[in-house]
Amino acid sequence: MKNLAKLTALTLTAALALTACGSTADSAAPAESTADTAATEETGGDLLSQIQANGTITVAMEGTWAPWTYHDESDNLVGYDVEVATKIAEKLGVEPKFVEGEWDGLLAGLDAGRYDIMVNGVDITPERAEKYDFSTPYAYNRTAVITQKDNDSIKALEDLNGKTTANTISSTYAELAEQYGATVTGVDDLNQTFELLLSGRIDATLNAEVTYYDYMKEHPDANAKIAVLTADANEVAIPMRKGDETATLRAAIDTAIEEMRADGTLKELSEKYFGTDISTNE
Incomplete structure (x- = not known):
């Protein structure tokens, strides 16, 4: 911080952030702080310069979607x-500065300027690309249709027609299920999804292939299988608000990725x- 006034204002702003485990994003955008106002005046609205002047970048994520973002046994x-x-x-x-919330509120918070970026396994879709600027992809994953082991009624995406699934409503997976005629039940997180599936209250759920493998690693006796696996991988990238103010930030993030x-950092992570390299599409 360049001066005490900025530090004080930033501390007040940070106190408004919802950082507790399982917290949701506030629906009302916080008032712009003195530090943010000063940074905007000094940098002409350039978001990267504002972030670097403040010394923090606010990152939105769920915190409930292993192994992408979650809490370990010590609640870290x-x-x-x-x-x-x-x-x-x-x-x-x-x-x-990580701020956790339910999926449906994360993109809304990005729109409102509460977060600088969202890093939460976000797939690039044509609809999202119209509304947000995306970084270069940093991960690739295929979509899995997951059912109970004895369910042989779904062998292709077309078989979702007339079936019931569960996902967070605005997710790519919910949109894909609806596209193929499924009725989607909205949930808050992955655990709720599997609860519905394993109890037989839904026919299937769609999610990342790697998320399924991670879940089965933690629950080896779970009555679940991959019934369908898409041939093409989704591109995972970092969305940010559209506009000239984000151009240098996007370029800097692209360079970092x-x-x-x-x-080899992405491969190692x-x-x-x-348990596999998802940083390339090869």
């Missing part, structure tokens, strides 16, 4: 995306959390 926020975001922040010369891909 950990996961692939936590480490990716932390290393990006280091390359930008700032500290990450490519450096991490080149030096992928293998640590997923």
Whole structure:
């Protein structure tokens, strides 16, 4: 911080952030702090310069989606995306400030300016690309249709027609299920999804292939299988608000991701959390 006034204002702003485990994003955007106002005046609205002037980048994530973002046995926020975001922040010369919330509120918080970026296994879709600027992809994963082991009624995506599934409503997986004619039940997190599936209250759920493997590693006796696996991988990237103010931030994040891909950091983190390299589409 350049002066005490900025430090005090930033501390007040940080106190408003919801950082507790399982907390949800506040629906009302906080008032712009003195520090943020001063940074905006000094940097002409350039978000990267504001972030570097403040010394922190605010990162939105769920905190309930292992192994992407979750809490360990000591209640520490950990996961692939936590480490990716932390290393990006280091390359930008700032500290990450993680704010947790339910999926449906994260993108809304990004829209409102409560978060600088969202790092939460976000797939690039045409609809999202119209609304947000995305970084270069930092991960790739295929979509799995997960059912109970004895359910042989779903062997292709087309078989979802007339079936029931569960996912967070605005997720790519919910959209894909609805596209193929399924009725989607909205849930808050992955644990609720599997509770519905294993209790027989839904026919299937869609999620990342690697998320299924991670769940089965922790629950080896779970009555679940992959019934369908898509051939093409989804591109996972970091969304941020559209506009000239984010151009330099996006470029800096792209550079950080490519450096991490080149030096093997993304590969190492992928293998640590997923048991395989998801940093390339090869």
